[in-house]
Amino acid sequence: MESFRLKTILLFSTLYILTSTFSFAHIGSSGVLFQGQAGAYRVLVSLQPPDVIPGTAQVTVYLENGNVKTVMARPIYFRTGDEGAPSADPLASVPNQTGQFQGIVWLMGGGATSVQITLDGDSGKSEIVVPLVAIATAQREMPAGLGVLLSILGLLLVVLLITAIGASASDGLLKAGIPLTPKQRRARWTNMGIAAVACTAILYGGSSWWNNWTDDYRQFMYKPLQGTGKIMNQNNERVFQLKIDTLQLVQSRQRRTTLSYLIPDHGKLMHLFLVRQNTFDAFAHLHPERRDTTTFEAYLPKLPAGKYLVYADIVQRSGFTETITDTIEIPAVYGNALLKTDPEDTYVVTDPLNNPKQIPIDENVVICGKPGTKTKLKDGSSIVWEGKPDVSFEAGKPYQLAFEVLDPAGKPAELEPYLGMNGHAAIIKSDGSVYIHLHPVGTYSMAAQQSMQSRIADTTRIYRLPTNTQVFRDSIDRYIASLKAMTPADRDRLLMASMTGMDSQKMAGMKHENRIVFPYAFPKPGQYRIFLQIKRNGQVLTGIFDATVKAASM
Template identity: 45%
Template sequence: MKKLLCIILLGCLSSLAQAHIGSPGVTFEGKAGAYAVMVLITPPDVIPGTATVDVYTKTSGIRTIGAKPAYWFAGDEGTPAADDLLAVEGEPGHFRGMVWLMSAGTSGIELDIAGDAGQGKILVPVMAVSTAQKEMPSSLGWILLALCVLLVGLMITIIGASVGDGQVKPAEEITAAIARKRWIGSAVSFILLLLVLWGGKTWWDSWSNRYRRFTYKPFKATSVVTQTAGRNILEFRIDTTRLQNLFNTRRLSYIIPDHGKLMHMFLVRAGSMDVFAHLHPHRKDSATFVTPLPPLPPGKYLVFADITRLTGFSETIPDTLEIGASVPAVLTSIDSSAIDRDDTFYSTTPVGDATSASMQADNIVLCGKPGVKTALADGSFAIWEHEPNASFAAGKLYELTFAIQDEHGKPAILEPYLGMQGHAVVMKTDGSTYIHLHPVGNYSMASQQTILTRFEKEAGPVQWEKITRGTLFIDSVNQVVARLDAMSEDERNKALMGSMYHSPDDTTHAEHSVVKFPYAFPSPGNYRIWIQLKRNGKILNSAFDTVVE
């Protein structure tokens, strides 16, 4: 139990869910020893497969960068030797390489950097799962079938001749008995070859079915709004009947807190994308989460719920929700005791509508663009520090930088929000891409710490029988979450941020007024980015639109 509680608390320390839909790349920004780096890992969509690792650094004197996989289930004994990342020609400070990921589940890429400033190591968690099944081109299939028929025919001919005509000496006549042996040999070989082909097909089908079974499939859920004590309650029910794959990593009983919350839920009004909410449902049972619903206007909403498990495996559960006219149609202040103190919701101008009349309303936030000073609700301003007319390129790693100014145009002092200097959500306007970002990237620090702890404590495969029953685990986690909720804001920030914590009156850190999110847009298109910050005890929201080429 002592070990179990240690793992739970490690998960509470600023754990960052690698939650995404349509954005598989893993980003990291931080330090490996004395080397400041940004890392982009593009995992394979088929396991086993190769992950592409890109490392960007402005630190000189680096001689070698090695990368190797690390597997949570296998432990340190299952870690292979590192492969070298090579410098990309014409791009100073850019290193690239390939790393094989052989096992599905919670994994990581460990980078070992050596140079003039000594040695530094980091571990970036990666959720290694198969998400696709490769299709064979029909033309190639017909070619292989023709070759198979040819080879079978040749094999039958060879075997028939070897037991028949091949037994006749030169100049001897082929008798009826020899001819009969040839036909019998050909028939027997044909039957045996059919059995071999049938056995091969059976073996192939069994592995294909096994692969399909363990191909990653997102959870299914149902979102409904119910009335309880005069309040609208959103109930999020996860469908546990669909857990036929990855059973070791998808046990709902073993969820750990992420920023002190068991679930982070985001609601975005579909189509217009003009209403955004960041909520934190409470666990009703292992598969049901509930939260008071803010007074969101009617419409169809996209729902994204992020969770992280004991193994560090993180994922997003998607759904849709129809909010009817019975819910208040305008965003107004509500009883603070009715919702979580960290919940936030607001409205922006619709996508593609910069001149909407609704912009005149006090509760509408004007959506910003790169390089444009955008007003926030408290009179301060946010500036996306990117050239106004400079385009973004798909697949390239960027540092999305937002500078916050107070009412007088001076750098504003930001406070931690849920243990981080800021949160961001990136969505493609067609809904095909969603990701939850943080200043250090989109990886899971809970996964990172869990893997490192595994290597320190246990070298071999994980022993599941050492983990307590699900009901006791749920109770222990609930107690941890309750203690965090009962803390003051300052106490909770110290607990969640750990060594990263700085007091609000510390003005020596530039990051108190600037928030950066490393990210690579996965595909071309129109994107909207929502950021959530905190200043003077209030959560501030803003949204920005951009085009990716």
Template identity: 45%
Template sequence: MQRSAGPYRVLVHITPPDVVPGTAQVSVWVEQGRVRTCTVRPIYFDSGDEASPTHDELSPTDQQSTRFDGIVWLMGLGATSVELQLNGPDGPATIEIPVMSIATAQRDMPAITALPLVLLGTFLFVLMVTIVGICVTQTRLRVGQQLPASWQRSRLVAMGLTSTLLLLVLTGGRFWWNSRARFYSDIVLYKAPKIRPSVESSELGNQLTITIDSNSIRQQSRPLSFLVPDHGKLMHVFLVKMSDAGAFAHLHPTRLDTLNYRAALPVLPSGQYRLYADIVYRNGFAETLTDTLTIPVLSATSSTRFSSDDSWLIGQPVDAIRQLPKLDATMAPCGVPAVRVPLADGSSLVWTDKPAQTLETNQMYRLRFAVADKAGRPAPLEPYLGMTGHAVIVQTDGSVYTHLHPVGTYSMAAEASLVERIEDTARVFRYPDPRQFRDSIDRYIAGLQELSDDERNKELAGAMQGMDHPASNGLHSNMVEFPYQFPQPGRYRIWVQVKRNGQVLTGAFDTIVEAD
């Protein structure tokens, strides 16, 4: 997340734990302002601000206090806000960062820990049996008295009964532990709801329908009636061709009912596609529904009606394009490597500061892109869904997917929900009537579509907190920047989407990431 708060601008990276309870790693880079102390705490949507723990202090990693690192414990599951408090000579400031506290792994106990515990347990078992045997015999003896044979039998009986009782307790404990492990695996361990995408051609043209599986919804307790729009859209769908990532689409289905969504489908090349659908719930929980989709050979139809915000890109040989055109001095600083790709309107999208042909994991990059017109001059951008640009980063094997914005990877709708919950002093959140809430959201989205582009972007921008104008980040009006840290090595494709002259333009870049 890259955010401004009061006199400060910071870049924050949070790595959530893969098991909960667990510790999230927090790193804060101070880009503007004089920060002396930085503290964090989690605020859970269910309990709100009033029932949240106190702040923990992050440690500065340099003398200038431009970076702070530390951990924050996440003890509960679900939508969580990591509250960041900044203090310095310029005053205090607070930033709320939405984090999905979910368990994505189930770990076995390390042998180095298990072996001492087994030995200690065995010792305690033997010690308990021995103590009982002594209690029924030795404690009854007088000084100098020999142990009678009958007492010896009593000791053995008592020790046997104690051993049996302890074994029963251990067996019950094992059953309890196994039941908790099954509960963790079946309920706690995160599983996204299943979806069934399909393609059909009708009098409305080529249509993509996404049906959310009702059984998985019940199992995972997802409140589908409480979806909220993000950037004015209830669902963001991305299609990526599996064989070569040579086709890409960004669509926004409309809600037919609680389980079904539909969008006009462009004429994409036939084949297998990966489908990613981003949604956000009223409680601030954001997730991505995924599946594969087979698109048959499609024919263009005049009846297909697309949203002006839908966009797609078919075939772009990125690796073959390396020679830059003559650019304005503000577009290509001397000595800075750059990669250019053409856009549909004849302009160019330039990755202006790609640091190397190969990037590294666990490094914070600011992926900066600029648009140049046919003459190589800066081409000012228009807001797209309330922002200067959007990006999607996918590892070519499909194992990594990120929907990225100039402010980071988090959902602004999730942030708004969590901020509203924090301002609420109630310890328990009460949901409104599901049908009324769903209908109100549908009316709101329909009202947005009736607005002009300028009015809609003004409405969307007003709902986004801490948004910076490009100039405040040292960017020109034709530039967009995305903070990102690649999570694992591999080959990646980056789709960057901007808007110019009322047209959404998409460019694709390839890069290789190696382990640091």
């Protein structure tokens, strides 16, 4: 275990250098991490997608146990599936680093994709599929010096080509020392003139093609979905409504909008996080219901009035994951604010950033904690963030965010699955520029992984979405309704059974250890607040912790 933690530290130490700050399913935290079971092997996989397409994704695999001799990796695109995927490439064993493999895979097309990792060792052959979003988010500029050099070389080649063509109709027909006749001189100049016109036309055509290609690339660069939130009064209750705007995407021809083909993640079609701006002293995790293709609504709990940051996670049928952002002004509470859109909707009130212990009286109040401190939850149990108090984290450095849950008597608490996992965490930077929804198994969407696995099992070479959007939507709505009708234990058993990388022994009997670990590297300096959510005795509980992150030391 210690060696695996050391390897994790080495891995995370490279993330800050290799990654950009753009992300799709999260804000400001790039790359994908998978930590879990690949057959008999427990692995940590890091994928760093390129920001230009075509491009190469960096792949790093660490082994916690077992003796693996070869590791292969290949990209599998949702559109073309397993049948249209290229052959796998070997990952090289890193010298002097036992159990560490590293390499690249070429991503030639954009959109929802994945990297299939195949491990072969003493415990046999195992595979794991890690979902990835491959979309162009940057455009490279050619250095001025290189452009001048290439222009000079290109001009030289054109002159040489024109000269050679002219000589082929004159000097090239004569023996050495024989002078050209006037007719041959005219033929040389005529051919050189024709060659000059032809080369000019070729250069102009190539330049036009290049400019058109550049314009198309710029037009198809990824632009995030935009959403507009508002608060409505329905029967004297506050209702949050989010409308997703797809007009910009249609106008820019960026990509086909597929909001009719959303699929649930952890059994929910949308995960909505609200946090009061600047103070971060009020937080809600809601699951709005879909009213039409672009409209989602949810009853608001007793969140105090103020301006809130909005983060809404959705997953498309292809596994393409996105986070829609907005800010919204929430008015003061009216009505009884007891109605819930979803039984697992939850909220919490805590002390503001930089102003501890100044909190209102509310049944959902939780005092914020720091590393090495104990935070008491509303049911009397508590969460301890393992570590030294008043520690200052470094941006880009690796950290295993480890939490231990204790019951009211101070003994290890028995956790219940919450949305199919033993814990969830939302980490948000104080200025809202970083947001990530974490799980103990990593930073990827479970629904995206399941979608890619089902696509790999499908032998259809080119996937096409169903033409009848209403039929697809109705089937998803029926599935979500069936989940709501189940008992919590049955629902979580069903959700966990489909999650790759989960330990089957822990799934048996729905028992979980009371220690939860989230691998994460804070991407940049600043203040962060961590909202950790667990479930005990049928009740969702939220613990809040603060972290101060400084610039990485050289």
